[in-house]
Amino acid sequence: MSIWAKFIHYYKPYRGLFFTDLVCASIVSLVDITFPQILYFLTHVVFTRDTAEIGQTLGIIAAGMTVMYGIRYACQYYITTWGHIMGARMESDMRQDLFDHYQRLSFSYYDRNNTGEMMSKLVSDLFDISELAHHGPENLFICTLKIIGSFALLLFLNVKMTVILFLITLVMIYFSIYKNRKMKAVFMDNRKKIAGVNSRVQDSLSGIRVVKSFANEDLEREKFCDSNLRFLDSKVSSYQIMGSFQAGNGLFQGLLYTAVLVSGGFFIANGSLEIGDLAVYALYIGIFMNPIDVLINFTEQFQKGYSGFKRFQEVINTTPEILERSDAVALTNVQGHIVYQDVSFRYDQSTGVLDGVNISIDAGKTVALVGPSGGGKTTLCSLLPRFYDVNAGAIRIDGKDVRDxxxxxxxxxxxxxxxxxxxxAGTVRENITYGKPDATDAEIIEAAKNANIHDFIMSLDDGYETYVGERGTRLSGGQKQRLAIARVFLKNPKILILDEATSALDNESERYIQDSLERLSQNRTTIVVAHRLSTIRNADEIIVIDHNGIQERGNHAQLLSQNGLYAKYYNMQFEGLDELPDG
Incomplete structure (x- = not known):
C-alpha cells in the first residue's frame, strides 16, 4: 500500500482537476445509464397514451435528451482534455523528481548502474505512469458507477436473471485476478528487458568511434540482437497472457449473453417477464458489459504503469551514500590548508585502496602524487570533495572535517x-560558464585568455557561440583541456585538483596547457596527480604512492638524492619512457 500512497501523493497539486474529472465522469455515467430508463418509460407509459399526447411528450423528451447529451459532450471533452493534461503534469513532476534524485545520488550508484537503464526509467517508464495516472481513477470510477447502477436496475427488472448474471460475473472476476497476477510479473520483466535494450544502444552509440576503429559493427549488432530478442521473447510472453486473458473474458461475456437469452426466453414463456422488459434488460446488459470491457482493456495499461512506477520508486527510495549532516555549516573564507588524518578507504568489498594515510598540505602549496596506477592517487583526490566518504580517519580543510x-x-x-x-553539447560560451553561470563577457574572455584558448576561440566562425558537438567532438584533446581550465579559472576556487591533466596530450599542447595550469595554480592549494614527472619538478612536496601506501616524500631534489623509487621513475622517463609503468 505504501506504493499506492506515494502514487496518490502526486495527485495532491491537481486536486481541483482530479475531482472535477470525477464529477464529469459521474455525469457521463449517469447519462449513459439514463437512456434505457427513458426507453422503459416510453414503452410502459408514453406509448400507452393517445397519439397527440405521445407527440407532445416525445418533443419534451427530445429537448431534454439534447440538453443531456450536450452536457455529456462538455464533460467528455473535459475528461479527455484536462484529464490527460493532469496525467502529463504528474508525469512531468515524477520525471523532475527522478532527475533531481539522480543528481543527489553518489558516484557509487553510477559505478554500479548503466546510463541506458537510468534513461529508460526516466523516459519510457514514466510515459505509462502518465496514462495510468489519468485513466486509472477515471476508469475505475466510471466503471464502478456503471456496474453498480446497471446491476441495481437489472435487479429491479428481474431478480432471478440478475442472480444468474451475478454468478457468472463472480467466476469472471476470479479468472481476471488469477491472470492479473501472472501479468504483473511478465510486465515487470518487459521493463527490465527494454531497459537492457536501451542500455545496449547507449553503450554502443557512446562508443561508436571505438566500434568503428576496431571494425566491430558486426559484434555490436550481435550484442544488440541478443538484447532485442530477449525483449521480444518477453513481449511474446506478455501478449500470450494478454491473449488468454482477453479471450477468456470474451468467453464469459458470451456466456452472459447466452444466459440472458435463455433465461429471458424461459421467463417470458412462463409469463414472469414481458418482451419489452427483455429489450430494456438487454440494453442494460450492454451498459453492464461495457465497463467490464474497459477494465479488461485497461488491465494491460495498469500493469505497465504499475511496473513502471515500481521501478521509479526503486530509484527514489535509493538513499545517497554521501549525505549532508543536518547541522552542516557552509565552508567560508577558505584558505586551503588540507589535512588527511589516518585516512583509510576501499571500494565496496574490495581490498583496501588506502590505509592509514597522513598528509598535510599548507595553504597555497602544491603537492604532487606520483606512483603506479592503482596506488590510490585519484582516490585520494576523490575523497577531498566527498565523491566518496572515508571508511576511517578524517579529511579537514582549514581545520573543518569535510563531513561537517x-x-x-x-x-x-x-x-x-x-x-x-x-x-x-552546447556552445563554447556555455561550456566555459559552467564554472560560473552568471559570468560577464569580460570575465569569460579573461578566463579564456588565462587558459590560452581565447585566440583559438576567436578564430572560429561563431567565436564563443560555436557549437562544440556532443562531448566536444569538434574539438581536439588540447582544446577541450584548455576550455576545462578556463571553466575552472571562472570558478576561481581556493583548492585545485589536477588529475593527470596533461598525460594524454602531445608536446605542443602540453606546453600550452602546462603554462595555463601554472597560472591557475598560483595562490591556490594544488594537488597534482601526474605520470609525467617533468610537469611536477617545482612542486613544494612530491609524495610517492604505490600499492603498499606512501613510500617516499620530499621535493624533487631531495627525492632524487635519495635514489629511491622516485629517482628510478624519473630516470626511466629521462631515458625516453614517457610515463610511469602500471606496476
Missing part, C-alpha cells in the same frame, strides 16, 4: 581538471 560542511560550499571551494574532460 555543506556539500555545495565544499565543492565550490574545489576546482578539478581531469585527463578525461567532459564537454556538454
Amino acid at each position: 560542511v555543506t556539500l555545495k560550499s565544499l565543492r565550490r571551494a574545489i576546482g578539478i581538471v581531469q585527463q578525461d574532460v567532459y564537454m556538454f
Whole structure:
C-alpha cells in the first residue's frame, strides 16, 4: 500500500482537476445509464397514451435528451482534455523528481548502474505512469458507477436473471485476478528487458568511434540482437497472457449473453417477464458489459504503469551514500590548508585502496602524487570533495572535517581538471560558464585568455557561440583541456585538483596547457596527480604512492638524492619512457 500512497501523493497539486474529472465522469455515467430508463418509460407509459399526447411528450423528451447529451459532450471533452493534461503534469513532476534524485545520488550508484537503464526509467517508464495516472481513477470510477447502477436496475427488472448474471460475473472476476497476477510479473520483466535494450544502444552509440576503429559493427549488432530478442521473447510472453486473458473474458461475456437469452426466453414463456422488459434488460446488459470491457482493456495499461512506477520508486527510495549532516555549516573564507588524518578507504568489498594515510598540505602549496596506477592517487583526490566518504580517519580543510560542511560550499571551494574532460553539447560560451553561470563577457574572455584558448576561440566562425558537438567532438584533446581550465579559472576556487591533466596530450599542447595550469595554480592549494614527472619538478612536496601506501616524500631534489623509487621513475622517463609503468 505504501506504493499506492506515494502514487496518490502526486495527485495532491491537481486536486481541483482530479475531482472535477470525477464529477464529469459521474455525469457521463449517469447519462449513459439514463437512456434505457427513458426507453422503459416510453414503452410502459408514453406509448400507452393517445397519439397527440405521445407527440407532445416525445418533443419534451427530445429537448431534454439534447440538453443531456450536450452536457455529456462538455464533460467528455473535459475528461479527455484536462484529464490527460493532469496525467502529463504528474508525469512531468515524477520525471523532475527522478532527475533531481539522480543528481543527489553518489558516484557509487553510477559505478554500479548503466546510463541506458537510468534513461529508460526516466523516459519510457514514466510515459505509462502518465496514462495510468489519468485513466486509472477515471476508469475505475466510471466503471464502478456503471456496474453498480446497471446491476441495481437489472435487479429491479428481474431478480432471478440478475442472480444468474451475478454468478457468472463472480467466476469472471476470479479468472481476471488469477491472470492479473501472472501479468504483473511478465510486465515487470518487459521493463527490465527494454531497459537492457536501451542500455545496449547507449553503450554502443557512446562508443561508436571505438566500434568503428576496431571494425566491430558486426559484434555490436550481435550484442544488440541478443538484447532485442530477449525483449521480444518477453513481449511474446506478455501478449500470450494478454491473449488468454482477453479471450477468456470474451468467453464469459458470451456466456452472459447466452444466459440472458435463455433465461429471458424461459421467463417470458412462463409469463414472469414481458418482451419489452427483455429489450430494456438487454440494453442494460450492454451498459453492464461495457465497463467490464474497459477494465479488461485497461488491465494491460495498469500493469505497465504499475511496473513502471515500481521501478521509479526503486530509484527514489535509493538513499545517497554521501549525505549532508543536518547541522552542516557552509565552508567560508577558505584558505586551503588540507589535512588527511589516518585516512583509510576501499571500494565496496574490495581490498583496501588506502590505509592509514597522513598528509598535510599548507595553504597555497602544491603537492604532487606520483606512483603506479592503482596506488590510490585519484582516490585520494576523490575523497577531498566527498565523491566518496572515508571508511576511517578524517579529511579537514582549514581545520573543518569535510563531513561537517555543506556539500555545495565544499565543492565550490574545489576546482578539478581531469585527463578525461567532459564537454556538454552546447556552445563554447556555455561550456566555459559552467564554472560560473552568471559570468560577464569580460570575465569569460579573461578566463579564456588565462587558459590560452581565447585566440583559438576567436578564430572560429561563431567565436564563443560555436557549437562544440556532443562531448566536444569538434574539438581536439588540447582544446577541450584548455576550455576545462578556463571553466575552472571562472570558478576561481581556493583548492585545485589536477588529475593527470596533461598525460594524454602531445608536446605542443602540453606546453600550452602546462603554462595555463601554472597560472591557475598560483595562490591556490594544488594537488597534482601526474605520470609525467617533468610537469611536477617545482612542486613544494612530491609524495610517492604505490600499492603498499606512501613510500617516499620530499621535493624533487631531495627525492632524487635519495635514489629511491622516485629517482628510478624519473630516470626511466629521462631515458625516453614517457610515463610511469602500471606496476
